[in-house]
Amino acid sequence: MTPAALAELVRNTAVDVLSARGLDTSVLPETVTVERPRKPEHGDYATNLAMQVAKKAGVAPRDLATLLAEALTSQDGIDSVDVAGPGFLNLRLAADAQGQIVREALEAGADYGTGELYSGLKVNLEFVSANPTGPIHLGGTRWAAVGDALGRVLSAQGAEVTREYYFNDAGAQIDRFVRSLIAGAKGEPAPEDGYGGDYIAEIAGQVVEAEPGVMEQPEDERNETFRRIGVGLMFEEIKQSLTDFGTVFDVYFHEDSLHTSGQVEQCVEQLKASDHLYAADGAWWLRSTEYGDDKDRVVIKSDGDPAYIAGDIAYLRDKRSRGFDLCIYMLGADHHGYIARLKAAAAALGDDPAVVEVLIGQLVNLVRDGKPVRMSKRAGTVVTLEDLVEAVGVDAARYSLIRSSVDSAVDIDLDLISKRTNENPVFYVQYAHARLSSLQRNATSLGIERGAVENADLSLLTHEREGDLIRTLGEFPRVVRSAAELREPHRVARYLEDVASAYHKFYDACRVLQPGDDQANPLTIARLQLCEATRQVLANGLGLLGVSAPEQM
Incomplete structure (x- = not known):
């Protein structure tokens, strides 16, 4: 019986108990919470339902718990029910x-x-949406892993997810990038406000190779050539890095298209007719303070040019016009101010601000030999996605970035996640999957086939370690649901470590395959079924993280 099925059984039983005594059943929650107790001796599962609803129903909590315990004990699948404390049910x-x-x-x-x-x-x-002015840094790499995993988790809960990359190919950062490329082509240092690193010289050289006469072009034409080719080369490199990292986007949206298509201008005109936009000091302002912003934001500057937020609003309008019910933005640690701004933009467009969700990711630090790793050979002052993958590989990089809540900064110990030991979380989980795959191969080599699950006598799985492992497997659907609901894919990673731990303890305590050529008995078959279920859960969970499930290590 899964936790969800048990929760339903407890609720149905509570309905019967209350109804039989003429008590109000509407006090019962739609979904009853059943949890695994911290101490195994307290039972397989526990619920505080009696304490939660007794007062509303007009019954003492322990009295209601006693009635529920008596009714539940007679239900199929329930071995025993104990009342503990003021009204807990174990x-x-x-x-x-x-x-x-x-x-x-x-x-x-x-x-x-x-x-x-x-x-x-x-x-x-x-997510990611890094400016096409350099390789993806560690903050963007964290979002590449977490964002992709979140998309997988939401899809696992039935959502139709479109992964989108907002390509910032307009604005001052592109101008600085172009000036940096031209300086690199001339063999000069980067401008004071420009971009450094070997990649600038590399791309500048590729632009010159593609357009041999570019340096002789008139200044405006030369700048446009470096912009067109240089930005394109940088962005193709970013896309390839992300693809190699296992993160593939459905849509690459170009910011510049909002301006060239007239969408920004159309959006501004729409907003001017709305009370959410007002004129003051020669500019047009968004009433973003009404949604928690520290000040109202300029949408159209006093010189008539659109501010950056004008593009953001037009972009949200475009997303909604494409039929999206929910727009999730995954932004960096320095973007807290965007939460209120984007919600105000939704309201200005006539939407419920709840159609916008903003997740803020904190910083990532690399550590080696106990010391921070700060420099990239290629990018100069930052560590990039390629640097991390080169150091530890895609699987370890993704897993280590996903397994911590994005609300907190994370230190990645390069020494630890490079180890092939149980100290390394990703190795620990992958090794459990490989060990299970090997077990099934060994069984086949001995002529033992686990057969169809309906033919196995799973009631033989009565060992304490078997029970621990089975109940851990039963938590998987709830973990995935919570990860989707809370936008926290790290819950899946931490859960997989619990599965691996429960499996290793089971394997150490319970012999699966008999020694020599002994004929497999029903318990052997039941344990092989349990092992295959464990392997399946590990594979499913790793798949949600975009991490491979190796059959050999």
Whole structure:
């Protein structure tokens, strides 16, 4: 019996208990919470339902808990129910009901853990969106990993997710990039406000190779040539780096298109007719303070030119016109001010501000030999995506960036995640999957086939370590749902480490394959089924993180 099925059983039983006594069943929550106790001796699962609703129902919590315990004990799949403290219920499952978790995981296969929380919801997920003025730095690399994993988790809950990269090919940063390329082509130092690093000289050389006469062109024409070719080369390099990292976008949206197509101008005219935009001091202002901003923001400057936020508003308008129900922006640590701004933009467009969500990611630091790693050979002053991948590989890089909440800064220990030991979290999880794959191969070589799961007697899985592992597997659907709901894919990574730990403890305590050529008995088959269910859950979870599930290590 899965936690979700148990929660439903507890609720249905509570409905019966309250109804039989003429009590109000509307006090019951739509979904009952059942959790695994911290101490295994307290049972397989626990719920505080009686304490939660007793007062509203007009019953003492412990009295209601006692009534629920009596009713639940007679239910199929329940071995025992104890009342603890002021009204907690501690439940133990019957062995055959517990084995149902294994059966469900195997029958669902690659779909185990998926749900329909966001079925029919169209989500625009914009992340990375680094300026095309240099390689992706570590902050962008974190979003490349986390954003892709979040997209996978949301999709696993039924959402129709479009991964989008906002290509900032307009504005002052592009002008600085162009000036830096021209300086690089001349063999001169980068301008004071420009970009440094070997990559500038590399791209400048490629522009000259593509347009041999570029340095003799008139200044405006030369600048445009370096802009057109240089930005294109840099962006293609960024896209290739992301693809190699396992992060592929559905849409690459060009900021410049908002201006050249007239969308910014059209959007501004629409806003001028709205009370959310007002004129003052020769400029047009957005009432963003109404949504928590520290000040109202200029949309059209006093010289008549659009401010940067004008493009942001037009971009949100474009997203909504494409039918997206929810627009998620994943921004860097210095972009807190954008939360209120974007919500105000949604309101100005006549939308509920809730259509906009902004996630803020904190900084990433690399550490080696206990000391910060600060320099990149190619980019000069920053560490890039390529630097991290070169040091530890794609899997370790992605996993280490995903496994911590983006709300906090993270230190990546290059020495640790390069180790092939259980100290390294990604190795620990991948090794568990490889070990399980090897176990199945060994069984086949001995002539032992686990067969169809419906033919296995899973009620034989009564060992304490078997129970721990089975209940851990049963948590997977709830973990995936929570990761999607809270926008926290790191929950999946931490959960996989719990699965690996539970499996290794099980394997050390419970012999799966018999020694020599002994005939496999029913317990062997049941344990092989449990092992395959564990392998499936690890594979599914790693897939949600975009990390490989190796069969050999």
